[in-house]
Amino acid sequence: EAQVTQNPRYLITVTGKKLTVTCSQNMNHEYMSWYRQDPGLGLRQIYYSMNVEVTDKGDVPEGYKVSRKEKRNFPLILESPSPNQTSLYFCASSPQSGNQPQHFGDGTRLSIL
Amino acid sequence: QKEVEQNSGPLSVPEGAIASLNCTYSDRVSQSFFWYRQYSGKSPELIMSIYSNGDKEDGRFTAQLNKASQYVSLLIRDSQPSDSATYLCATVGFQKLVFGTGTRLLVSP
Numbered sequence: 001e002a003q004v005t006q007n008p009r010y011l012i013t014v015t016g017k018k019l020t021v022t023c024s025q026n027m028n029h030e031y032m033s034w035y036r037q038d039p040g041l042g043l044r045q046i047y048y049s050m051n052v053e054v055t056d057k058g059d060v061p062e063g064y065k066v067s068r069k070e071k072r073n074f075p076l077i078l079e080s081p082s083p084n085q086t087s088l089y090f091c092a093s094s095p096q097s098g099n100q101p102q103h104f105g106d107g108t109r110l111s112i113l
Numbered sequence: 114q115k116e117v118e119q120n121s122g123p124l125s126v127p128e129g130a131i132a133s134l135n136c137t138y139s140d141r142v143s144q145s146f147f148w149y150r151q152y153s154g155k156s157p158e159l160i161m162s163i164y165s166n167g168d169k170e171d172g173r174f175t176a177q178l179n180k181a182s183q184y185v186s187l188l189i190r191d192s193q194p195s196d197s198a199t200y201l202c203a204t205v206g207f208q209k210l211v212f213g214t215g216t217r218l219l220v221s222p
Contacts, residue, residue, distance in 0.1 A: 033209060042214040043157070043201070050208070058209060090156055098208035101147055104156040 002027045004105035006091050012111040013081060021076045021108050023091035031094045032074040033058070033102065034066065036087040043090070048098055049074055081112045116140075117202050119213035127221055132189040134216050136202030139183070146178060146185045149201040151215065157201055161187060192220045 004025045013019055025032065033048040035058075045058030049068040063085055065077040074093075078085060088109050092102035116139040126132045138146075145164050149157035163169045163176040163185065175188040189196055199215040 031208075040214060043210075043212040045209040048208055056208070092210075098210065099145065099205040101159050101162055102210055103159070107154075107156050109154075 002103070004091055004093055004103055006089075006105040006108050008108060009106065010109050012113065014113050015082055016080050019078050019081060019110075021078075021089060021091075021110070023074045023076065023105060024072050025074075025091075025093040025103075026072065027093060027095075027103070028071065029093035029095050029103075030071070031097050031100070031102075032068070033092045033098060034064070034074070034076050035090045035092060036060065037090065037107075038087050046076070046089075050097070078110075081110075083112050086110060086112045117204055117211055117213035119200075119202055119216045121214060122217040123219045124216055125219045125221065126192050128192060128194060130192050130220075132192045132196065132218055132220070134187040134189075134200050134202075134218065136185045136187075136213055137183055138185070138202075138204055140204070141180075141183065143204040145205045146176070147203045147210065148174075148176060148185075148187045149203060149212075151199045151201055153199075189218075192218075194220050194222050196220050 007022045034046040035043045037043045047066040049055045091105040094100040094102045118137045148161040151157045161176040163178045169176045173190045177186045199217045201215045202213040203210040
């Protein structure tokens, strides 16, 4: 089954404790992206990747890092999480670029206390 | 920055009625538009794509695009309670999708 898998699905943690949200897709897609969704603000792009070792900032990259060492994986790293990063996070992928329909993972709900 | 505007709703319709969801966008050069459905706490699911002026039908769903007026709409015929969800309109930006904040649809039995 074609899918984008995120882990964990839910996480409650404390300010300053480094965390990583993993994202993996099995569709051999070149493009992957991270979005956060907040009430009233909609979905906003954090980072994206066009291919292995190619990443770039989206609209709200502050406080986040990403890496793309393998085509299938695109982890989101919060080095020192803060309460304003409490949100619902989605990883997405598409065959070649961000200008195509994207397939979303199931989401990760992060609460930073 | 491209913007996509949607009425947040909720839009309430009775079962069996036609639900009409609307979206306007600010960038005249936008070419591609998508409708995603998102159930509460779940991920967005692509339900329609439209790239040219006019109507595109897929089952109970019809997407309409009017580039001159810069609006996109989604019609859901024979609405069912299972259609109750938030519907997100999106267009393409630079290597990303630009989303509206969504319209919540409630279909009552």
